[in-house]
Amino acid sequence: AGMFSELKFPVPWGHVAAKAWGPSEGHPVLCLHGWLDNANTFDKLIPLLPRGRSGLSGWFLCCRGCTSDTLSLSDCYYVAMDFSGHGWSSHRPAGSPYHFLDYVSDVRRVVAALQWRRFTLMGHSMVFFFLSCCFISPQFCFLYPEMVDKLILLENLGFLLASEDTEAWLKSKRIVIDRLLSLEAKQQTPKARSPEAALQRLLEANRHLTAEGGAILLQRGATETPAG
16 A cells, blocks of 8 residues: 555544545645545555645646646645544534535545645545445535535546536535534634523524513523522
8 A cells, every 4th residue: 555644633523534645735636536435545545646746736627716837846735534433533413414415524624634725635435426435526516616626536436516506506516514513613602691691692583482482492492500
């Protein structure tokens, strides 16, 4: 599998595991495995790939927003991640579904942890198109085109959207992911409020509620702190 290093990225339910090849200062390439696979999918492939981006130029499929800038001869830094519940990554809490958008969020979290602003994305899958984790690669590329310079799809049919649905889909899904990660990044301690202040805050956020209705909801929707 060549020389590689193991990586871990903290997430609210544990960590996302990954393995990396090449110098960390090299051109970043994120590798996504297929359905029920893991990062070891790329063990045999990575050592065979060219070290510089110039050698990879024949592989690239430009995505929405991608550029065709001249490729440098710098080495590549390949990072293959395990999606949540796969490989050495933590499973999501019991009872939580594994939705496709959650996998896109996993990718966004890893990219943020690596502090990559622009990178190459490579995804693999060889099974059902509608279940495929490689479905995640084109989705991420469509949602964050400014972050992906090139897209490589291995044994995949791509990602199709009706033209009239594209903009609405992109806007809504990106908002969901960005808001989720923004809330996680803040990691604020819940504020303690007096019963009166808690009721006022609830009514401000839910203008259809009456004061009586809000007070009833707070009986089960608030927790008393040691300070009262």
